[in-house]
Amino acid sequence: MGKKIVIIGGVAAGPKAACRVKRLMQDAEVTIIEQDTLFSYGGCGIPYYVAGDVSDEAELRSTSFHMVRNEDFFENAKGVMIMSGTRAMAIDRKKKTVKVQNVASGEEQEVPYDTLMIATGSKPFILPIPGVDLDGVFTISDLHKAIEIKDRIARGKVDNAVVVGGGATGLEMAEAFKDLWGVKTTVVEFMPQILPGIVDKPFAAMLTKHMRDNEVDVFLNEGAAEIVGEAGKVVGLRTANRTIAADIVIMATGVRPRSEIAVDAGLQISPMGAIVVNERMQTSDPSIYAAGDCIEVMHLVTGKKFYAPLGSLANKEGRVAGDNMAGIPSTFKGAIGSFIMKAFDVCIGATGLSLDAALAEGYDADVALTAPSDRAHFFPTESIVCFQMVFDRRTRKVLGVQGFGPMGDGISARIDAAAAYISMGASIDDFGTLEMAYAPPFSAAIDTINAIAYVAENLCDGRLRKTSLESFLAWMEDFESESEWVVLDIRHLIEASPFVEKFGAEKWLAVPYSEIRARYKELPQDKILIIMCGSGTRSFEIQSFLDSVDYPNTLVVSGGLNMLRRMGVDWYLG
Amino acid sequence: MGKKIVIIGGVAAGPKAACRVKRLMQDAEVTIIEQDTLFSYGGCGIPYYVAGDVSDEAELRSTSFHMVRNEDFFENAKGVMIMSGTRAMAIDRKKKTVKVQNVASGEEQEVPYDTLMIATGSKPFILPIPGVDLDGVFTISDLHKAIEIKDRIARGKVDNAVVVGGGATGLEMAEAFKDLWGVKTTVVEFMPQILPGIVDKPFAAMLTKHMRDNEVDVFLNEGAAEIVGEAGKVVGLRTANRTIAADIVIMATGVRPRSEIAVDAGLQISPMGAIVVNERMQTSDPSIYAAGDCIEVMHLVTGKKFYAPLGSLANKEGRVAGDNMAGIPSTFKGAIGSFIMKAFDVCIGATGLSLDAALAEGYDADVALTAPSDRAHFFPTESIVCFQMVFDRRTRKVLGVQGFGPMGDGISARIDAAAAYISMGASIDDFGTLEMAYAPPFSAAIDTINAIAYVAENLCDGRLRKTSLESFLAWMEDFESESEWVVLDIRHLIEASPFVEKFGAEKWLAVPYSEIRARYKELPQDKILIIMCGSGTRSFEIQSFLDSVDYPNTLVVSGGLNMLRRMGVDWYLG
CATH class of the missing domain: 3.50.50.60 (FAD/NAD(P)-binding domain)
Incomplete structure (x- = not known):
């Protein structure tokens, strides 16, 4: 028998590495230790399972050729052993063993390894607020919870859902509740925008409008203060501003690396708790590799380590770990946060x-x-x-x-x-x-x-001078904030005229794009012209022209009305 | 008045450069010389105009904000003069003038320049065969021809169309004829595949099958020998194998650079007749720039110059020419042939x-x-x-x-x-x-x-050994060509069994993927096993395993049955 390779964790990076290393080293004895009985699944598919796009949870655990990736599949097709329902308790790096416990029986044993890999993934962050233990509060952290959520909806037990957290998972879950099931759904986000840290405010605003247009309530700048219960069951979520009725509350407030076993083993850990690995996915112990949501990776733009818990990266990292455990020195250089x-x-x-x-x-x-x-x-x-x-x-x-x-x-x-x-x-x-x-x-x-x-x-190159969408919106709220501004709307008159009518010619001038060269002398020279078109492209052309005829006080609204109206401004006409 | 910038050609690169240079140098006097009266259009849209996806040819000449790019538009909106219906006859590089002729009146004049740009585009290559001058023979080289083609179809004058040439334009035209108008349509291609020089044979074969599935006849390896006419009108196309009835024949046999004026002016020209430019789009005369379908560009993979007549590149090259004519040293490094x-x-x-x-x-x-x-x-x-x-x-x-x-x-x-x-x-x-x-x-x-x-x-890395789709198909035609081959079909039995039944177990064995580890000893060791699955992925896994148990004589069919059946093989079942 060849090398003993033991992998802790059986969702994404673990199975990927196990299959890869076995393929490269057929005589290796590859074992996955997994605490759950459901494993090797597409966790990113959970919102689509809840929404009904995916009808059966087994599809999330199946291959593209429709075989369920259960213990038999791994053993027969892949030659990989799975110890499921088995929790890894501790690593003894000197003896090169992992102490494991059968979750059902409590029985313990020691599993020896030549090379170990940690792929323990992430754990949901739970807000430290009252009520998180009530019946009806869920995280999206495993398939069992997904099955339970869908079951409750399907049985008609859910009329009102509240999602705490406006990140990607939270928003996908909100769509799932609303789109298929017609559940009254609310997203509560502590930050001033949804998708904080992922997109900038104008993009978050466009998405917020679209969520609201689809009847999902979105409350920003509102922290969840308490989950309100009656008789042990969720009945609502309280924020500083309101209490929202809820039969179900989804905690989608982010995840943290699940790295306790690595910490206890004395491996190097990042300040935020992720396992530190090199480009070959090796931890500070050369016999121990790690990959997936429990590690930190290099950011290819900043050159700094960051935490990127994504299924697509977990698979790539897992494959690189598999290569290296088999002696092929391949590298995972990092991620860019797509x-x-x-x-x-x-x-x-x-x-x-x-x-x-x-x-x-x-x-x-x-x-x-x-x-x-x-x-x-x-x-x-x-x-x-x-x-x-x-x-x-x-x-x-x-x-x-x-x-x-x-x-x-x-x-x-x-x-x-x-x-x-x-x-x-x-x-x-x-x-x-x-x-x-x-x-x-x-x-x-x-x-x-x-x-x-x-x-x-x-x-x-300094040829285009602009104002931001935010500054423009602030001015629309309070014209006095920039007292010298006046909009120069260069769209077709049929588009521009309603705005001139509404805001008055002292705030909103209209001269069509193709007439500016002939009529620019009509423009006020003592004002700052805020040039407006659909996207900003024509505005730049007009700014260039006006510069050449001594009208240098112009700013382009980059993104133009196409972006502004998608952000959901209330003054937009037409 | 500023610099005199003269641009010969008003379809894509020319107008792009004109507008860009004017924007950067508002005091420049920018003039486009264009022999046609319809200009600045999206030539790549012609098939969609003929198909009816684009209802009016003016849409091809319009901006995204719905203004027709005619002479007035260029003058008023862009500050660029268009001499339309005016042919550039010759360049006098010493005097820095272009001799032009009004196409309607025949009147000639000299247009002086400080900087000149040649954007004369391409001309269709016409096969040297009898009948190309018959009424009903068209190239796709300008809007007038497109209008005439659509008009004939719309008036019910076209029952049978033949497209000579299976390149992109020819295939797009064939779809246009067939899809909207239900015209009986045939594509004749001289080479053994469609899209020659663009995609490899398996990809061409998949597309050919799809065209045929949509009732477009495709004849490969067939040169057009003669366009047959009666009373001056097209009635058919003759090849070595057949004569195909036709009311209309589209010559889509490629384009050549239109560079005569540059040749006559003594500028450096490539062996295939394209104007030679540097990365700044400058010809061998530093006062003369060129861009678009009349030039050759660097291939970013091979590092050699090649001819890439594409609207998307013409626009990019035009912009770079505009920059440089205005004194901004931007560069166009080349193309990759997307x-x-x-x-x-x-x-x-x-x-x-x-x-x-x-x-x-x-x-x-x-x-x-x-x-x-x-x-x-x-x-x-x-x-x-x-x-x-x-x-x-x-x-x-x-x-x-x-x-x-x-x-x-x-x-x-x-x-x-x-x-x-x-x-x-x-x-x-x-x-x-x-x-x-x-x-x-x-x-x-x-x-x-x-x-x-x-x-x-x-x-x-030598871990995967394969046979090509072509070799496999040849074997399926003639089992004796590789007398030691036998297929090992590792798909589900329900998929594989009909093949075993049809071809016999000496040619087509079936052992499911997940059973190979248990049953590999059943496999013949004196044969070369051609491992087959849907895409080739499982086959590679099985090859790796069989290598480890002393079954080294295996080859994977890369791409698998998913590709083979899309190529239109007649032996495919199910």
Whole structure:
């Protein structure tokens, strides 16, 4: 018999590494220790199981060729032993053994290893508030809980759901409750935006509006103070502002690395509690590897370690761990934090750094926005999409891209291309000439990713001067905040006139784009002209022209009305 | 008045450069000389206009905000003068003038320039066969021809259409004829495959099958010998094998650079007739720039110049020319040959080099194939997609990627990410860990692009031994060609049994994947086992296992039955 390889954890990274190492080293004795009886599942599919898109939980545990990945499957097809229902209690690094306990019987034994891998994943963070132990409070941390949630809904026990936390999992669960089951659903988020730390505020605002348009209540800046119960069961969630009725409360307040066994074994641990590994997924003990949601990884933009608990990374890390345990020195260099999410009819994606994150990291960061057609504007299926590009003014490097548009793979295409390019250090100039495959049903001759790079380049070179969407919105709330501003709306008159009528010509002027060259002398020279169009593109052209005729006091609203109205402003007309 | 900038050509690169340079240098006097009266249009949209997806040709000449880009638009909105209906006859580089002629009146004049740009585009290649001047023979070279074609169809004058040439434009036109108008349509291609030089044979075969499934006749290896006419009108197309009835014949046999004016002016020209430019789009005369379909560009994989007449590149090159004419030293480093096409319900895409091209270039090239789910296999909208990755065994660099799958943006997403990564020199190992944005509605935890990289890596490292789809198909035609081969079908018995029944157990054995470890001793040791599954993934696992138990004579069918049956083999069952 060959090397004894023991892997603690059987959800994603663990099984991936086990199968890979066995394939490379058929004489190895590979054992997975898993405390649960349900394992090797697609945890990211849980919201779709609850929503009913996936009808049976066994589908989440099946291969693409429809075999359930149970103990027999691993033994017969993969040659990998699974000790399920078995908890790993402690690692003895000197003796090279793992003490395990059968969860049902309490029986303990020692499992010897030559090489060990820790793939213990993450655990949900539970808010320290009263009521979290009430019946009806759930986390989305394993399949049993998902089955129980779906069962309660299907039995008609859930009329009101509250999701605590507006991260990706929380929002996906909210959609699941509302979309299939018609449950009255509320999302409560402590931060001033949903998807905090993932997208910037304008993108979060567009998604919030879409959630609300689909009758999901979203309360921002509201912390959950207490889960209210009656007779041991949840009846509501109390915040500082209100109490919301609830038969079910989903705690979707993030996850933390599950690293206790590594801590106890004296392995090196990061300040936030993740296991420290090198590029070969090796911990501070060369005989022990780790991968998945329990480790920290290198951020390919910042060059700093960060915590990225994602199923897609867990699988890649697991494969690299498997390689190395078999003696193939492959490496996992890091991650860039790519993100994509469906919400009802839209999708939102991001890669790299947000503007907030880039500024916090100390970059000389700025952001370009645009909202063009996602494919040839004459092609019938075209739609407006919104993109931003965060870049560093000093190095011209692109730091991050975010996108928002109709559901489909169009946003993915740009986010994925951007992720590949950014991870290789691409600049805004590289993005300007990036060759996106072109035909009218798929893209525009100047793809959105090129278009946003052009905006970034014009900004970086000082040719484009803009105001942010936030500043513009603040001014719309209080015109006196910028007393010299006046909008110059260059859209068609039929689009612009209602705004002139509503706000008055001293706040909102309309001169169509194609008439500016002839009529610019009508414009006030003692005001700051806030140039407005659909996406910001025409506005930049007009700014360039006005500069040349001594009207230098102009600012472009980057992203334009296409973005503003998707953010849900109440003053938008038409 | 500022610099005089004259641009010859008003379709794509010309207008883009004109608008850009004017924006950067508002005092410049920018003039476009265009022989046609219809200009600044999306030529790639012509098939969709003929198909009816685009109802009016003016949409192809409009901006995304619905203004027609005519002479007035350019003058008023862009500050650019268009001399339309005016042909550029000759360039006098010493005097810095262009001799032009009004097409209608024949009147000539000299237009002086400080900086000149040539954006004369391409001209269709016309086969030197009898009958090309008959009424009813068309190229897809300008809007007038497109209008005339659509008019004839709409008036019921077209029952039978023949497209000569199975390149992208020819196939898009064939779909247009068939899909909306129900015209009996035939594609005749001289080469042994459609999309020659763009995709490799297996991908061409899958598309050919789909075209035929949609009732477009496709004849390969058939040159057009003569266009047959009666009373001056087309009635058919004759090949060596047959005469096909036709009321209309579309010559879609490729394009050549339109560079006569540059040749006559003594500018440097490539062997195939394209204008030679540097990265700043400057010709051998520093006062003359060129961009678009009349130039050659650097191939970012081979490092050699090539001809890439694409609207998307023309726009990018035009912008770079505009920058440089305005004194901004931006560069266009080259292209990678990205390609995407819709055909009925599928799409096909490619970037970088095909296997044929890579071998012709002298790379130590090999190709990996796979056919997995395009998103989480448990998500309801998942579909099988087919991908290949061409790589260099010596440097491990990825040279090209091709994809085939259902219509949508999913193939684009992978092709675009691959284009970005390849253009930065990414290796198969980089592709293995490329972070594609993951959620079940968009991708699998191990994205197809990662999956195909894994296959490439296993191949490159000698762990995976395969046979090609072509070799396998040849054996299926003639079992004696490889007398020692026997298929080992490891799919579910319900899938495999009909094949065993049809071909006999001496040609087609079935042992399910999950039973091989227990039953491998049943397998013949004196044969070469051709391991078969859906995509090739399970086959590789089984090959690895069989190697370890002294069954080394195995080959995997890379791409598996998912690809084989999409190629339209007649022996496929179920």
